[in-house]
Amino acid sequence: MEAISKGLDHFIQRFIPDAFLFAIILTLIVFTLGVLTTDTSPVEMVNYWGGGFWSLLAFAMQMCLVVMTGSILANTSTVKKGLVLISGFANTPGQAVILVTVVTILAYLINYGFGLVVGALIAVQVFKKVPSADYRVLVAVAYSGLLLWHGGLSGSIPLLLATPGHFLEEQIGLIPITETIFSTFNIFIVVSLFITLPIFNRYISTKYIRFELSKDINLDKNEDDTLEPLPVDPTPSDRLENSKIISIIISVLGLAFVFLHFRNNGFDLNLNVVNFIMLFLGILFHGTPRKFLNSVTHAVKNVSGIIIQFPFYAGIMGMMVASGLSDNISLFFADISTEFTFPFFSFLSAGVLNFFIPSGGGQWAVQGPIMIPAGTALGVDIPKIAMSVAWGDAWTNMIQPFWTLPLLAIAGLKARDIMGICFMVLIFSAIPITIGLLFF
Numbered sequence: 001m002e003a004i005s006k007g008l009d010h011f012i013q014r015f016i017p018d019a020f021l022f023a024i025i026l027t028l029i030v031f032t033l034g035v036l037t038t039d040t041s042p043v044e045m046v047n048y049w050g051g052g053f054w055s056l057l058a059f060a061m062q063m064c065l066v067v068m069t070g071s072i073l074a075n076t077s078t079v080k081k082g083l084v085l086i087s088g089f090a091n092t093p094g095q096a097v098i099l100v101t102v103v104t105i106l107a108y109l110i111n112y113g114f115g116l117v118v119g120a121l122i123a124v125q126v127f128k129k130v131p132s133a134d135y136r137v138l139v140a141v142a143y144s145g146l147l148l149w150h151g152g153l154s155g156s157i158p159l160l161l162a163t164p165g166h167f168l169e170e171q172i173g174l175i176p177i178t179e180t181i182f183s184t185f186n187i188f189i190v191v192s193l194f195i196t197l198p199i200f201n202r203y204i205s206t207k208y209i210r211f212e213l214s215k216d217i218n219l220d221k222n223e224d225d226t227l228e229p230l231p232v233d234p235t236p237s238d239r240l241e242n243s244k245i246i247s248i249i250i251s252v253l254g255l256a257f258v259f260l261h262f263r264n265n266g267f268d269l270n271l272n273v274v275n276f277i278m279l280f281l282g283i284l285f286h287g288t289p290r291k292f293l294n295s296v297t298h299a300v301k302n303v304s305g306i307i308i309q310f311p312f313y314a315g316i317m318g319m320m321v322a323s324g325l326s327d328n329i330s331l332f333f334a335d336i337s338t339e340f341t342f343p344f345f346s347f348l349s350a351g352v353l354n355f356f357i358p359s360g361g362g363q364w365a366v367q368g369p370i371m372i373p374a375g376t377a378l379g380v381d382i383p384k385i386a387m388s389v390a391w392g393d394a395w396t397n398m399i400q401p402f403w404t405l406p407l408l409a410i411a412g413l414k415a416r417d418i419m420g421i422c423f424m425v426l427i428f429s430a431i432p433i434t435i436g437l438l439f440f
Helices: 002-015 019-037 042-052 057-074 077-087 093-110 112-129 135-151 156-161 184-205 236-241 244-265 271-286 289-302 304-323 325-335 342-353 360-378 382-399 401-411 415-439
Strands: none
Touching: 002 415, 019 042, 019 304, 019 325, 019 401, 042 304, 057 077, 057 112, 057 271, 057 289, 057 304, 057 401, 077 093, 077 112, 077 271, 093 112, 093 135, 093 184, 112 135, 112 271, 112 401, 135 156, 135 184, 135 382, 135 401, 135 415, 156 360, 156 382, 184 382, 184 415, 236 289, 244 271, 244 289, 271 289, 304 325, 304 360, 304 401, 325 342, 325 360, 342 360, 342 382, 342 415, 360 382, 382 415, 401 415
């Protein structure tokens, strides 16, 4: 394990490029495969690429807000005190790894956007409490909790199947979450990973050479606690910008909407609601509009990677779907399956496609119409088919830089800094996931 860990880490540090170049390499791979393995011409592939390039703008904006509102909220004294309190449970590097893993798993099970922010914040704070820990390892294990998101309360595929009007309703009807998220096999996988992942992360953390923080990594880069004093002769605008009453009024209005949303829709903690909550808590906890805006100025610097990379992934998705390349991959795994192995091969096919379509809902829109009839023809239960795809989508997130961007933007690291550890997590996690899908 030690030889594999250090060798893999050395290889990734030397040969894996920045996440932006990774997106470009994936673009060229998909373009080439589309031309060589489908009846698509190079000109058509270019059209599919450009046509899909801007299809993730709304989602990109959501992820930018995840980073910004998370950073803004983290910069409030209230949240800082909470993070300091939680980090106090760790006194050694090993305890730090276990604490960060457990906290982030719980956060990801609630909501993946919430988990990405909490993961980065708790990793930074725990490192400040235990500076002898390896910062890179802490950020990596904070990201590892994303493995469980599709088996939790914000899993897009199981929630979609339980929603009236979903695109496969005529074929399969509505599938309640009691048969997906709260099924025996899914609970087994979630509980198994919750117990074993912190232990595994603690073990592999001892196999890495301590990571020296670069001078460019500033763990306090989002913090600005200074409150600009009012001028000697303040204008009405100066008084408004430094008015706590303004912040309280707009915060109460925003949080009232959140209350009404949950009352009317149940526990619907989607990405927009997460951002809404963090935004208005940030306004409230900062106290004045001016202090809030100062924090925004610092937080906005972290979103550049998301802005420039998400369109490239949207272009990749456009080529995969329009050329039929995604269909071919799904059909290949379906064709080699039996009733017993179908969940496993669905899981693998989803893991492969996740490199090119890193969106749970988007991936299900591509794979669902193929895997559902193929699986039911073999006698596989529909909830098992859906959750096999869901776990495959979550599984290869460990080595897909797409989802690391919000977390790494806050943490101040690059994807290659954590990929070696995440690859080991990928290998380990396949064991409980496979057991749950095949034997429960």
